[in-house]
Amino acid sequence: MGPVERNLYLFSSVPKPKPSDTEVVVEVFSTTVNPIDYKILELDLISKLALRSPVTPGLDFSGRIVEVGSAADHLKPRDVVFGSCNGVFGHGALAHFVQVSQDTVALAPQDAKADDLAAIAIVGMTTLQALRPYVKAGDKVFVNGGSGGTGVMAIQVARELGCNVTASCSSANVELCKSLGAVEVLDYTQADIIEQLNGRETRFDVIIDTVGSPSNLYGTAHRYL
Structure with a gap:
């Protein structure tokens, strides 16, 4: 299939989807791209066997509800929401309208920006x-x-x-991590990073590795937990 960005096409005649009983239809204001959005689609033969073309990618979105299903009980038209949809295997957020389960969206906080909201659901x-489940x-x-x-x-x-949070990052983002609440960076x-951790006496209750490098962090994690 190749890179996703070379295989995106705009279809202007796609009809607005209809919600099932527990779904809502959202007019998309903003969306974003997560690694899962493109990595599965770029698996070539596997993606061709697993997915039915055409695929609309995109998981995260923010927008306004334009229609609700008959059993949707806590949302209504014109509500501004953010959330996620089944963009890997179904109707993704790179669209004018998207149909999603009411359980996968939340009401937007007042005055929140659409772009900010669209970056929350999957990472959140x-x-x-x-x-x-693992910390206190x-x-x-x-x-x-x-x-x-x-x-x-x-x-x-x-x-x-x-x-109490310790984080790792590059020099350019040290102050960012501190401003978010990291007490040490x-x-x-x-x-x-392994050398720095080896030189510390601190033991952690949980380690979250969002990077996968250094590759030996997992193998040495017992020293720091």
Whole structure:
């Protein structure tokens, strides 16, 4: 299939979808692209066998509800919402309208920006699933890759859950991570993260690795947990 950006086409005659009983139809204001949006589509033969063409990619979105299903009980037309849809295998967010389950959207906070809301759902759910079941107030959390999409969310969520957060990032993003709530930041451009962790006495209750590098972090994690 090749790179997704070379295989995107605009279809102006696609009809507006109809919601099932528990679905809503959202007019999309803003969307974003996560790695999963394009990596599955770029698997060539596997993607051709697993997906039915044409595929509309995109998981995250923000927008306004224009229609609700008969059993949709807590949302109404004109509500501004954000959330995610089944953009990997179904009707994605790179569209004028998208139909989604009412359970996968949330009401937008007042005065929130559409672009900001569209960047929340996937990284937000990833972070909650990685943190909330496993930490309690006072725990120490290390976020490897604190300035990336999931890392930025992880620092903030961990702090909201009462955790003490250490993060890693490059020199350019040290102040960003601190402003989000990291009490200590390890700069991987100054020294290898493994070396820095080996030189510390701190032990963490949870490590979230959003990067996958250094590749030996998983194998040595028992030293720091």
